[in-house]
Amino acid sequence: MDEESADKHELFLTLFTANEAAIRAFVRRLVPTRQDTADVMQGITLVLWRKFDQLDDRDGFRKWAFRVARYESLGWLRDKGRDRHVLSEDLLHLVAEEATRDESWLAAQRDALDQCLEKLPQPNRQLVLAAYAPEAEIQQVAQRSGRTVGAFYQWLHRIRLQLVECTRRTLGTEGLS
Structure with missing residues (x-):
């Protein structure tokens, strides 16, 4: 692996690991089970890595990753649509939008809790x-x-x-x- 590839890999891992828990929590709100979340997260990680070169603003990684997570989760749910336990696509979009809105509030709560735990x-x-x-x-x-x-x-x-x-x-x- 050349130095440029190693730097890219290191940057991706740094950004991904800093945001993985939040991405996983977001996906967990969209799919039925923890195992489904693990399956979807694997796909999301691959898409994020493959398309990492397309990300222009490294500071926008989290927002970009959530957008990818949303599309991947909805795609996974659409593919599972034959299962009678899966919600309608309109309802899934509504849940995804609400989860996206809630994420900044939940992140603030996690940060505040971390600060309080440190005390x-x-x-x-x-x-x-x-x-x-x-x-x-x-x-x-x-x-x-x-x-x-x-x-x-x-x-x-x-x-x-x-x-x-x-x-x-x-x-x-x-x-x-």
């Missing part, structure tokens, strides 16, 4: 993240915290209330509430 003392932050990790077992996390499962759930509830209030304050100071 927690390190041991508390680690326990909260452990409780919400994929495949987390609350009994083990509670034991690690030195609490019973019931006491851990109560503690976690209080921390969540603090995070909700902090997130609201953060969004309020940014004029987004």
Whole structure:
């Protein structure tokens, strides 16, 4: 791989990984299951990579990626249209438009929550993240915290209330509430 190709690859990976969670969340709102989301995301990633040279404004990667994700998701749903569990195309377009509008608000909420999590003392932050990790077992996390499962759930509830209030304050100071 020559240096120009390596730079292009590195830039793509940097932009894609910075936006992948948001793109995945967007697709998840459009397709029926998590497995469907994984399947659609594979196609989206390939299209983004193949068409990356066509992106003029690197700062517009996220918007461009969402547009690609929308078309790929709708195409996937159209192809699955024979399945009686798939929504009508008009309704899918409506959901896609709403998901696109909601994305900036959801991104602001995620950023605010990240800021609030950073404000927690390190041991508390680690326990909260452990409780919400994929495949987390609350009994083990509670034991690690030195609490019973019931006491851990109560503690976690209080921390969540603090995070909700902090997130609201953060969004309020940014004029987004």
